[in-house]
Amino acid sequence: xxxxxxxxxxxxxxxxxxxxxxxxxxxxxxxxxxxxxxxxxxxxxxxxxxxxxxxxxxxxxxxxxxxxxxxxxxxxxxxxxxxxxxxxxxxxxxxxxxxxxxxxxxxxxxxxxxxxxxxxxxxxxxxxxxxxxxxxxxxxxxxxxxxxxxxxxxxxxxxxxxxxxxxxxxxxxxxxxxxxxxxxxxxxxxxxxxxxxxxxxxxxxxxxxxxxxxxxxxxxxxxxxxxxxxxx
Numbered sequence: 001x002x003x004x005x006x007x008x009x010x011x012x013x014x015x016x017x018x019x020x021x022x023x024x025x026x027x028x029x030x031x032x033x034x035x036x037x038x039x040x041x042x043x044x045x046x047x048x049x050x051x052x053x054x055x056x057x058x059x060x061x062x063x064x065x066x067x068x069x070x071x072x073x074x075x076x077x078x079x080x081x082x083x084x085x086x087x088x089x090x091x092x093x094x095x096x097x098x099x100x101x102x103x104x105x106x107x108x109x110x111x112x113x114x115x116x117x118x119x120x121x122x123x124x125x126x127x128x129x130x131x132x133x134x135x136x137x138x139x140x141x142x143x144x145x146x147x148x149x150x151x152x153x154x155x156x157x158x159x160x161x162x163x164x165x166x167x168x169x170x171x172x173x174x175x176x177x178x179x180x181x182x183x184x185x186x187x188x189x190x191x192x193x194x195x196x197x198x199x200x201x202x203x204x205x206x207x208x209x210x211x212x213x214x215x216x217x218x219x220x221x222x223x224x225x226x227x228x229x230x231x232x
Contacts, residue, residue: 009086012091018220050131066096077231095112110149172197172198173199
């Protein structure tokens with residue numbers, strides 16, 4: 001019996017933009033009021049931890065007021081109904097995939113609703129502020145930081161991602177800029193390993209030439225349309 005095709009889906013800021021979550025760069029983007037060097041590097045945290053913690057406390061509070069959109073829900077439907085393996089890898093640090101119904105999402109850049117204790121190396125679901133230096137629930141140390149992969153740090157679960165790409169028959173990129181590595185290189189790796197490649201985006205990404213096909217438009221429209229086509 002032929003194995004059902006395996007699908008790997010990479011999502012970026014564009015899939016959450018319609019839920020009201022700021023995109024990574026550009027006018028109105030997340031970093032408009034802050035230089036990346038001031039809020040998203042280990043050096044920034046060492047230099048001015050209050051600024052960094054306050055920034056992420058605001059982001060953590062904000063995402064809890066947002067709701068998943070039709071694109072998140074469509075991917076959850078695909079996971080439920082597709083006969084083969086579907087792996088969702090996201091660059092996003094919100095939890096909208098999970099609230100939309102997806103299971104086992106790989107958050108390669110970490111999660112806002114998680115705190116990492118640098119003293120005992122444990123991680124805890126976290127919905128409140130970190131600015132007041134709460135103790136770690138495991139060891140009691142006041143060494144919690146946002147569980148976010150900052151610039152200069154290694155993304156999470158790269159071995160799992162590479163195994164999924166090696167097994168993929170179809171690689172789909174949704175709402176990504178194609179500017180942030182290593183995620184921007186996944187399409188090239190997938191192609192070299194024999195997968196077909198598809199881009200679903202508001203506009204062509206920097207790596208658009210590597211895709212076999214591009215469908216352009218708002219995520220809620222193009223993702224739901226693609227899933228419907230695939231399942232019917």
